[in-house]
Amino acid sequence: MNKIVKKSQLSETVFRMAIAAPEIAVKRKAGQFAVIMTEEKGERIPLTIVDSDKNEGTVTIIFQVVGKTTMCLAAMEEGADLFAVLGPLGEPTEMEQFGTTVVVGGGVGIGVAYPIIKALKDAGNKVIAIIGARTKGILILEEDIKRICDRLIVTTDDGSYGVHGFVTDVLKDLIGSGEPIARVFAIGPVPMMKFLCEVTRPHNIKTIVSLNPIMVDATGMCGACRVSVGGETKFACVDGPEFDGHDVDFDLLISRLRMYCNEEEEARKGCRCHE
Amino acid sequence: MSKKEKNPRQGMPEQDPKVRRANFDEVPLGYSEELAVIEAGRCLQCKKPACTEGCPVDVDIPGFIKLILENDFVGAALRIKGTNSLPAICGRVCPQEAQCELRCVLGKKGEPVAVGRLERFAADYERQTGAVQVPEISASSGKRVAVVGSGPAGLTIAGDLVKWGHRVTLFEGLHKAGGVLIYGIPEFRLPKVIVDAEISYLEKMGVKLVTNAVIGRGKTVDDLLDEGFDAVFLGVGAGAPVFMDIPGENLSGIYSANEYLTRSNLMKAYRFPEYDTPIARGKNVAVLGAGNVTMDSARTALRLGAENVTVVYRRTEIEMPARAEEVHHAKEEGVQFKLLTNPVAYIGDENGWVKGMKCIRMELGEPDDSGRRRPVPIKGSEFVIDVDMVVVAIGTNANPVIPVTTPGLDTNKWGYIVADEETGKTSREGVYAGGDIVTGSATVILAMGAAKKAARAIDEYLRQKK
Numbered sequence: 023m024n025k026i027v028k029k030s031q032l033s034e035t036v037f038r039m040a041i042a043a044p045e046i047a048v049k050r051k052a053g054q055f056a057v058i059m060t061e062e063k064g065e066r067i068p069l070t071i072v073d074s075d076k077n078e079g080t081v082t083i084i085f086q087v088v089g090k091t092t093m094c095l096a097a098m099e100e101g102a103d104l105f106a107v108l109g110p111l112g113e114p115t116e117m118e119q120f121g122t123t124v125v126v127g128g129g130v131g132i133g134v135a136y137p138i139i140k141a142l143k144d145a146g147n148k149v150i151a152i153i154g155a156r157t158k159g160i161l162i163l164e165e166d167i168k169r170i171c172d173r174l175i176v177t178t179d180d181g182s183y184g185v186h187g188f189v190t191d192v193l194k195d196l197i198g199s200g201e202p203i204a205r206v207f208a209i210g211p212v213p214m215m216k217f218l219c220e221v222t223r224p225h226n227i228k229t230i231v232s233l234n235p236i237m238v239d240a241t242g243m244c245g246a247c248r249v250s251v252g253g254e255t256k257f258a259c260v261d262g263p264e265f266d267g268h269d270v271d272f273d274l275l276i277s278r279l280r281m282y283c284n285e286e287e288e289a290r291k292g293c294r295c296h297e
Numbered sequence: 298m299s300k301k302e303k304n305p306r307q308g309m310p311e312q313d314p315k316v317r318r319a320n321f322d323e324v325p326l327g328y329s330e331e332l333a334v335i336e337a338g339r340c341l342q343c344k345k346p347a348c349t350e351g352c353p354v355d356v357d358i359p360g361f362i363k364l365i366l367e368n369d370f371v372g373a374a375l376r377i378k379g380t381n382s383l384p385a386i387c388g389r390v391c392p393q394e395a396q397c398e399l400r401c402v403l404g405k406k407g408e409p410v411a412v413g414r415l416e417r418f419a420a421d422y423e424r425q426t427g428a429v430q431v432p433e434i435s436a437s438s439g440k441r442v443a444v445v446g447s448g449p450a451g452l453t454i455a456g457d458l459v460k461w462g463h464r465v466t467l468f469e470g471l472h473k474a475g476g477v478l479i480y481g482i483p484e485f486r487l488p489k490v491i492v493d494a495e496i497s498y499l500e501k502m503g504v505k506l507v508t509n510a511v512i513g514r515g516k517t518v519d520d521l522l523d524e525g526f527d528a529v530f531l532g533v534g535a536g537a538p539v540f541m542d543i544p545g546e547n548l549s550g551i552y553s554a555n556e557y558l559t560r561s562n563l564m565k566a567y568r569f570p571e572y573d574t575p576i577a578r579g580k581n582v583a584v585l586g587a588g589n590v591t592m593d594s595a596r597t598a599l600r601l602g603a604e605n606v607t608v609v610y611r612r613t614e615i616e617m618p619a620r621a622e623e624v625h626h627a628k629e630e631g632v633q634f635k636l637l638t639n640p641v642a643y644i645g646d647e648n649g650w651v652k653g654m655k656c657i658r659m660e661l662g663e664p665d666d667s668g669r670r671r672p673v674p675i676k677g678s679e680f681v682i683d684v685d686m687v688v689v690a691i692g693t694n695a696n697p698v699i700p701v702t703t704p705g706l707d708t709n710k711w712g713y714i715v716a717d718e719e720t721g722k723t724s725r726e727g728v729y730a731g732g733d734i735v736t737g738s739a740t741v742i743l744a745m746g747a748a749k750k751a752a753r754a755i756d757e758y759l760r761q762k763k
Binding site: 049064090105106109238239242245246280281282285286288 | 574
């Protein structure tokens with residue numbers, strides 16, 4: 023059993039939890055994820071490991087309430103036990119001293135961007151972070167990221183805070199300004215990652231994306247998470263979750279993510295965990 | 298053997314096909330005491346029992362059958378358990394027709410003794426009457442063994458080694474122990490209460506179970522050895538799904554058998570929304586392949602409400618690797634078979650969901666490496682089947698996570714771990730392996746046989762080790 027040690031709410035629908043998982047805390051690296059089950063009848067859902075504290079023996083996750091499982095997770099309080107936590111899973115982010123790097127996080131993807139920024143800094147890179155949200159109220163982790171990156175640019179779609187516009191526009195400007203960018207990391211909604219890759223493609227800037235397909239076992243056993251990368255089928259759980267974005271078939275990912283929308287809706291409606 | 302047999306081979310009562318195709322309850326209902334005793338009475342009690350020679354774990358078959366005849370059903374179960382720790386499971390899923398029953402002398406002129414049904418009866422009797430007792434455990438050796446993977450091989454070796462006085466920790470990657478017995482074989486063929494009972498039996502014997510532990514991802518094999526385990530057994534199975542790599546294979550609605558069965562069996566998606574994990578409920582379902590997993594997938598699809606379920610196989614019925622009983626059950630329930638047919642591409646609808654499967658007709662040519670006649674496509678014979686769900690059940694490969702993270706562990710060109718056939722010894726000292734991760738996809742009982750041998754080798758190794 024893995025206890026929820028700490029819980030905080032980052033926005034109306036986004037939560038942060040520190041979970042007791044000492045062995046995962048020791049082993050995990052940036053880019054890896056854990057599978058979580060809230061209860062025995064629950065789903066197995068993959069969540070990025072945002073941070074860890076080896077001394078406390080905890081790992082941090084950040085999640086947005088989107089379906090039944092995340093609703094139930096959000097309803098759990100400090101001291102409660104999760105039914106299962108498995109990790110670390112997936113390949114860690116390929117890490118070296120690249121030079122100047124840009125990490126773009128959109129929405130709840132900012133949580134996934136955080137450990138990559140941290141690891142890039144630890145590896146001696148200059149990190150420019152671009153984080154964006156639809157509106158100011160749902161922007162997360164601004165202070166945390168400001169503390170660890172070299173430069174932070176915030177955008178909101180509605181202009182309620184920071185730069186009015188999309189992260190793609192900011193990245194375009196940054197490239198236009200002549201900043202020598204060695205590598206871009208993009209994590210967020212699939213359309214955002216797709217468009218960001220189109221921004222960097224003409225400039226030949228390697229762009230790493232972190233994919234979030236549906237998973238079941240998340241250990242390479244089932245193939246639910248298959249994605250097409252450079253025309254080859256890969257399993258995001260063991261070959262990824264990070265891939266070269268210029269090779270990813272994002273449309274396939276979008277269509278596979280919709281596979282259970284009816285069932286997801288049914289489960290959400292039947293959810294009783296908040297009562 | 299000219300004397301005419303008094304009693305024929307006793308059939309086992311089964312759920313009616315029309316009823317059972319709509320539920321997940323077990324199909325064969327098992328022998329009554331009366332039927333078991335009649336069937337046991339058919340055994341000739343051969344002095345040199347050929348049946349036992351056909352058993353990968355050397356069950357004393359005439360011995361346990363004699364005890365059934367004497368109405369000592371618990372004694373019969375104990376006799377089986379002398380060499381086979383999972384009789385309730387083997388009685389259900391072993392291919393007896395290719396092993397013990399194939400060798401039965403009665404089978405030469407008529408029908409062999411129903412060894413599997415009797416084995417199942419004895420084990421069920423013992424469990425259902427609460428007669429299961431923890432066997433005597435040898436004095437502690439002070440040695441620790443890590444068993445990685447809790448499928449048939451892992452459960453078998455854990456049971457043997459703990460009985461012989463070693464401290465055993467059993468690591469399972471999923472949240473529930475049992476491996477393929479839990480995620481792969483459906484409830485209607487192997488009720489999960491039986492697997493759960495076997496696991497709690499092992500725990501009562503002193504086996505420590507650790508779930509949610511993917512060795513190689515979290516702890517590595519070397520971590521286990523560094524932590525003080527004196528030996529490691531790798532029984533991780535052949536868990537990686539095989540796809541055909543044909544156009545459109547990633548369309549929604551196309552599953553690997555591993556995913557389809559894991560959703561249904563492990564995650565209990567067949568009970569959605571009581572359980573949270575969803576599963577597609579196709580109306581026109583194609584299942585590719587012809588093994589037991591193919592039949593399990595096809596029969597699951599029927600139970601999930603499919604109107605048409607078609608097994609699509611590139612050879613003919615003779616070459617099907619599935620047990621005859623499974624094919625028979627599938628046919629009884631209404632599964633259709635399209636033989637000498639192979640998919641070449643999928644067609645999707647505007648939402649990226651599969652709506653058609655383009656196939657080509659095949660004919661049998663010269664025998665290939667497997668000794669079976671090689672299927673050859675017939676030019677220009679392509680046609681399209683309407684489908685809204687496909688399950689690819691054409692086999693599995695080795696999952697590379699352990700070999701890749703264990704330096705010095707030799708694998709063959711297909712990624713399977715190289716291990717000595719008699720001992721399970723690998724290229725790493727103190728590391729043993731057995732089951733599908735060594736042989737490639739095979740049967741429960743062969744994995745158990747390999748685990749038995751490895752158990753003896755590890756026991757010997759530990760007793761010599763300082």
